[in-house]
Amino acid sequence: MMLEVAGLEAFYGEQQALFGVGFELDEGGVRTLLGANGAGKTTVLRALCGMVRTAGEVRFDGKAIAGWATEDIVRLGIAHVPEGRGTFLRVTVEENLQLGAMTRRDRAGIAADIDRVYEHFPRLRERRDQQAGTLSGGEQQMLAVGRALMLRPRLMLLDEPSFGLAPLVVAELFEILRQINREMGVAMLVVEQNAALALDLADHAYLLETGRIVMDAPAAVVGADESVRRAYLGY
């Protein structure tokens, strides 16, 4: 297993947000965390990256990384595409991509990867010299995914990639995510409000309710369970 999580708890000040969450993810696998607003989906991703106070066990390649600093976890090849996209607004699109490769030293490889991101997202190439703050929401989301790719990640944590995007843009973005997973073998953990979309992308799903995992099943099973769909997924 590439990622193993057991008994994970997370705290915002005194407030506990996760209670004994456990799950795992294989090399190249795609799994999704579903659940209502406030169930703790985003917190799981933040906990994996050391962005909140946690207790419990997180292993990446067998290494215990709970309690590590965010920047050290990232250097293992874990790219987090955060809620709100985390765009560096005041620098250009291309500088955003260069920032994604900040942990790397291979100049030629970085240049080649920037080119590859532009092939995935031609819109970004058109706007490469533009201040990133002037991009539309969809373009910023593409930039966030592109920036994450620049790390040459082994695992991508995607927080609400469809949020605020037009349906056509969402379809395009998810197609590219699928392609990235297939061609580069990048594993993905996806948090989504849009359950249908996430279940379509993922092979396994976890259902989160008030900080606990209440269902753990293959995506197809979760999607086919009508009572679960009605109770938790709203479609």
Added chain:
Amino acid sequence: MELLLQQVMAGLATGGIYALMALAVVMIYQAIDHLNFAQGEMAMFSTFIAWQLMQWGQPYWAAFAIAVVLSFVGGVVIERVLFRPIHNAPILSSIVAFIALFSILNSGAGYLFDYTIKEFPTPFGSKPFLGITLISTHQAGMIGVTLGMLALLYLFFRGTRLGLAMRAAAANPESARLVGIRVGWMTALGWGMAAAIGAVAGVLIAPVVFLEPNMMLGVLLYGFAGAVLGGLTSPGGAVFGGFAMGVIENLAGTFIPYVGRELKLTIALVLIVAVLMVRPSGIFGRRLVVRV
């Protein structure tokens, strides 16, 4: 016309001092988002280090270089030791720490080097510059160094990966961590650079105002004002603001009746407030373009 030109030249000459200080102020503001009240005292202390090295027989440029390097290290250490532990604390804690640093450096310098006013040498000489009596070769040299440092900073922040990482860490620390940037060290580096720039400023200002523990009080006030006027987010703006302070101060003293020497600072500050009412982020300050 002759008088106007002369006063502008004289204003630029003093403005060079403010511009240097404003540049150091902006450097640290970029890194930590606060004004550092102790910036002037840090520069003063660096200048004393250079002075002491020269007393011990070091040649001017060696003393200059060693003082700049030591100041850089000192800036990093101050950040690591004093400000790193409180970087999540409320802003008032930072302000108290700034004041503490201010008074430690001020009295420390007084204790180590005493309060007598000392002369400080200039590497540029003090003859009239190109035959203009209102501006000396030292002042011209100071303006040149200010512009040179501005150009170097521009190249550093626009042209290097480290510069880009520092900008990213300052503007968006959370995202910066997510791309693996060590944000804490970027902040420390910002302190080091600001301290080094302050050292250059202090060493060049000292021949004009003379060396003593309180030499920077007035200069820092003008430097702050210049930085705010030009825009705290823009090093170029800060340098412009510093020069503008010098010129406005001089012109107000000369051309507005009843102002004279006593009120010229007041007039300059009133003008700045007026500018800020129209452009709150300063003349060259960045108003972020965001599409929602």
